[in-house]
Amino acid sequence: MTLRYMPDAGRLYGEEYARDPQAVYAELRRRHGAVAPVEISPGIGAHLVIGYQAALEVLTNAGGVWSKNPSAWQTQLPDTPEAAGMIAMLGYRPSALFADGAEHARYRKVASDCFALVQPHKLRQMVIEVSDSLIAQFAAKGEADLAADFARPIPLRVFNLLFGRPDSDSATLSKALSDMMEADGEVGKRGSDAFSQYIGELIQSKYAQRGDDLTSWFIDHPAGLEGDELVQSVVLVMAAGFDPTSSLISNAISRMVSDDRYYSSLSNGALSTYDAVMEALRAEPAMANFGPYFVRQPVHFHGTWIQPEELVLVSYAAANTEPTNVPEELRSDGGAYLSFGAGPHRCPVSDPALLIAVTAIERLTSHLSDLELTVPRAELPWRPGPFHRSLAHLPVRFTPIRPDQPGDSPWAPHSPSSSTPSGPIAPPSSTSYVTSAPWSS
Template structure:
């Protein structure tokens, strides 16, 4: 990353300061790209975002050793980019040709035939498959499934009086749900946990490469099984959609749906629980009925979004974007975490306006699974806090460990204690299907 492109803008900022807009600190005070990996970023991303704002709306970062990117840290600039499909492309292949094959972020950011990495008609075709298929999930059935899965997990640790709500609850719950919805055999339920985590942590080329291969192999086996034996599940519905995806395209759509559904929802549940249990403004008022799990989830989406830095874009031509020169094919990421928390002069804590945020992204590539994700997270929190009503953190919140990685805001552990409960209630059995009637077209 050529930091001269940023230093060259000092004069423009000084001029802005003279016209009445506060001038930011000179760019040369932050002499090189800021790393978004390692313990420092994981422990205090807000401090890192504050440093990045010295550059203005866009800042140079490293997302892995030697892998540079521009990071959009301003809310206004993020919206400008996300809505401008004429200037910006989602296709990473030009950038991909400039990085080594063992680049640790390539398994996550490399091109795939799915809606996340395509533009125009290809994107519209792929996205239609995703939205149509997700639309077949009945919300009442999904809520029942979530309650049933939550009850089953709570019963595993309720009598112990202690738990790690990441490992024992938040990680397993979306995994159970999405595996059921996609028709994954029960004996295979745990095969995705480690590879999906490794992709987002981008901890090294070997680990990331093995993780990408493991996810593709796992989903490929699932799709091939559903080609032979279709069922009442989302994988079969991807195969049956009138868009007539190829088997390879279905593999990459299912892999995207599982990856975007399991890890982010895990983080959303655990981050919200940690805030509720670590701050009396949440938990004491929640128990008293003034705030709901919905409020806690939305505060997390604004202030600690599960996916903090992603939304890869690439300029189609050389562009000067908010004072920074960016050449065709360079990697530009959106920092939802930084954009959401751009200083606005408002006090911290719950907000009556809901707190505008970009946790679901925006524009034509905005997350299509917002509704199911919110339903799962809020229901999971309600079931847990309703059955274990005296939950308390086992360590202060500021001592909780966060997982490394440039892309997410993810707790490593969430240790809690509570009064042991010998007999926890079980929700009514969730419906076996929970999907609306199958589409009439099959391949």
């Protein structure tokens, strides 16, 4: 599909983009300013908002012209595998991501109310136990791929447990979500279909038997979500919780183990884990370009005409890193990041995501304090895809630790009364870490 804004478009796919997206943003900024034409897949175009102020205007709905509803855009797409992959990520669903006004507020309240029931100290304990169970699987080897072996499984297992699905189902969920996030034609559609099926089966099981878990709370929430509303709301929250959080963990770790400001050994760095996470959010946000918006009527925006059937993507990665001659302490944005969004659609569960990421990394570095990359950071491989910034692999080496070593270890029970035997600890039960909803019967 060739749209009028496609000439001179940058490509948000392919090896060159995956290797150095900031170079692509810099060239787009030089040629086009704050809003640039891009292809997100062969023949599928979009306007990419790469200026910080322009991004903030879209996110806060300045002028009331911005909408999240993609219906008009969808009607313009061809019947191709590439378009199917994009629809899997961006096509309309009855959920907070694609709604405006009162409809959006209703969907959003369900997520914010239900996550408010997850107590932070209990969530932290869940993350510790899941993290230790993973670390115990590679701690004695002296090497690991921290993307595949650690960063990806943690939020997957944590959210799986919070939503009330058995830990043994995590592998199925991981495959579906990874395929969907690639948004690569048939692969993206297959992942989207598998993920929707997974969530549908989860919801049916909770209709049959409620529990103290997020799915049951979504079902019983006074907002009264039904049918596809309920399915898509759970889909959105679980997908938004898994891939961005796992990428945040691996992106932050890769910075910590390659930057002496964080440690020469991880025990004596000048900057903290929280600092690394904040820097990853600013410079390499996990959902680099996943800020879809549309206009209700033709709009001339920062020098570019935009029509209602055209896709606009906020590039958090480009906006966060926009060059400026103003010193950081004098910038009106304070050098801030937009990675969780801004305005009415800002992520309602950013605090749990940060808690999971910081706790997981701190647990890793408390056990393995001499982590180092096996290749230079500039040579680390990144997953393809227009929307995310996510490491494919994060290979590290470290001094092995053994189950029989003295001191704290990932094999140690977490409670004096625990009867957990020596060896990898059992996955936690979600019902031990949540509280009953006030609206539950």
